[in-house]
């Protein structure tokens with residue numbers, strides 16, 4: 001979700017309410033016996049509150065995986081600076097009658113004022129570097145380092161408060177307690193790897209790639225209309241999909257997830273997965289960007305047959321190759337060819353939410369003409385200060401090209417991302433490229449569990465190729481672990497979990513498992529990826545799609561739980 005301008009304006013107006021009320025009361029002479037002191041104290045408290053809110057944004061956005069919250073951090077920090085400056089201005093202008101000498105002598109006399117002054121002084125560079133231009137000039141990492149000063153500012157504020165209170169210290173201690181928790185979170189995150197800076201273990205890509213996000217959007221199946229088609233390169237096209245007949249767009253997704261299409265190619269149903277290349281922040285439609293494979297069944301159909309207005313059978317979203325900005329402070333994205341799509345979804349999303357972390361993209365294309373999203377990448381490179389883009393051409397036949405040439409090499413990576421060993425890396429491209437990149441990254445000191453990979457050729461093709469065959473996609477297949485199908489009431493037993501139950505409303509084995517609380521891993525839910533393969537121990541099932549099963553899988557009686565419907569009393573190994 002990208003916070004709308006309206007939401008941002010609403011938050012800003014709310015932030016201004018306390019000081020507006022203070023002004024109102026001051027105007028009507030309702031600030032009590034010592035109005036100047038009242039105003040100083042009120043603005044002092046507000047400064048501290050806004051400082052703590054600013055500091056709370058990162059942990060809250062990480063814990064709730066709501067990366068978009070980060071776009072309020074700058075606003076809240078500036079509010080803290082505004083109230084701190086006002087606090088000082090009232091002290092200087094009204095309490096000390098605008099006398100520099102008086103202010104200085106008072107400050108030197110009272111240590112709590114010295115501490116307050118130090119806090120305010122530290123806020124100045126933070127406020128001065130809060131613009132996009134300054135982030136660009138300093139570079140994302142330096143900017144972030146500088147902005148850690150905000151912790152010192154908050155500590156100075158809390159100490160200043162504690163020192164000036166004479167009797168009841170409960171309030172300053174309460175503020176210090178909250179600050180302690182926030183600081184504690186950062187320290188814990190540092191050591192247990194929840195993600196802070198480059199040295200800290202950030203959210204492991206193994207977890208990113210291997211665990212379904214807490215707030216995984218709901219799975220949806222139905223039809224979408226192709227609203228428009230754009231040419232990206234000579235053999236890559238983007239298809240914009242919208243809801244049928246102007247109804248609301250039916251699903252949400254996380255940046256990097258994909259959808260499945262089921263296409264009617266020559267009387268057969270062909271299922272394929274395509275990354276949702278558009279970010280979740282652009283609601284109302286989604287886009288897939290498809291490379292036409294010379295002999296490819298689905299990609300040729302999409303390019304050659306599908307036109308604006310075509311209805312597509314879609315299920316979505318699926319996949320764990322996601323990144324929302326809440327998992328780490330920076331990211332390195334490495335793409336080859338059409339593998340740019342999930343990485344582009346992440347870049348688009350991070351830009352939309354105003355993420356301030358560093359993004360390094362290394363993109364390998366064959367020739368200049370094959371650079372997918374070229375214009376967009378050039379334009380966001382200008383606008384997004386923390387995005388560094390390196391494009392390298394693997395085929396040397398673009399004479400006018402002034403950028404990098406050749407395949408992605410350790411030398412290139414070292415040169416453009418010197419700190420790669422400490423970074424989170426997301427990788428997507430042709431299988432051969434990813435294989436060699438994994439080795440390169442290991443040699444460059446990047447632990448395997450810091451690299452998340454998306455393969456476009458997994459499951460179906462890989463399995464089929466490994467087993468020396470390309471499987472057709474039969475429908476209505478009956479898989480059985482014993483002899484003939486015995487008509488009876490369909491039921492399911494999960495042998496390892498010791499749970500069983502009846503099958504209702506044509507549920508799939510996966511749906512039945514979910515209802516009974518049995519954990520079966522899944523991804524596409526469309527019979528494509530093979531993640532939900534499970535052994536059938538007894539009974540018979542029919543599968544709508546089974547392209548992800550190879551001959552060996554079949555010989556071992558594996559079924560795809562997301563596609564399998566029970567015909568009788570079925571027992572599976574889960």
Ligand SMILES: Cc1cc2nc3c(=O)[nH]c(=O)nc-3n(C[C@H](O)[C@H](O)[C@H](O)COP(=O)(O)OP(=O)(O)OC[C@H]3O[C@@H](n4cnc5c(N)ncnc54)[C@H](O)[C@@H]3O)c2cc1C
Pocket residue numbers: 258272273274275276288289290291292293294295296297298299300319338341342454455456457458461
């Ligand atoms: C999670 C995920 C996300 C994906 N996202 C995208 C995306 O964003 N964009 C995208 O373009 N693709 C994406 N893919 C790949 C996509 O799903 C398809 O695999 C791809 O479009 C090829 O499908 P196809 O039916 O056209 O090719 P297939 O018919 O499945 O053929 C596969 C390959 O074999 C070759 N081949 C087939 N038959 C022959 C033959 N007789 N002789 C020689 N070669 C042959 C084809 O050229 C092709 O390269 C994604 C895949 C996954 C798993």
Ligand code: HEM
Pocket residue numbers: 037040041042043044045047048084087088091107113116117118119120123153156157158160161164
């Ligand atoms: C980060 C910067 C600062 C923060 C967070 C801060 C915060 C606070 C807080 C929380 C209070 C107490 C409010 C109360 O009693 O309810 C306070 C009081 C006060 N602050 Fe600050 N302050 C800051 C900087 C300054 C500076 C720069 C000055 C002036 C040099 C200053 C002067 C005072 C004074 C005079 C009081 C009132 C003390 C009293 O009650 O007699 N503060 N401040």
Ligand code: FES
Pocket residue numbers: 521522523524525526527528529530531532533548560561562563
């Ligand atoms: S979840 Fe992908 S095949 Fe079942």
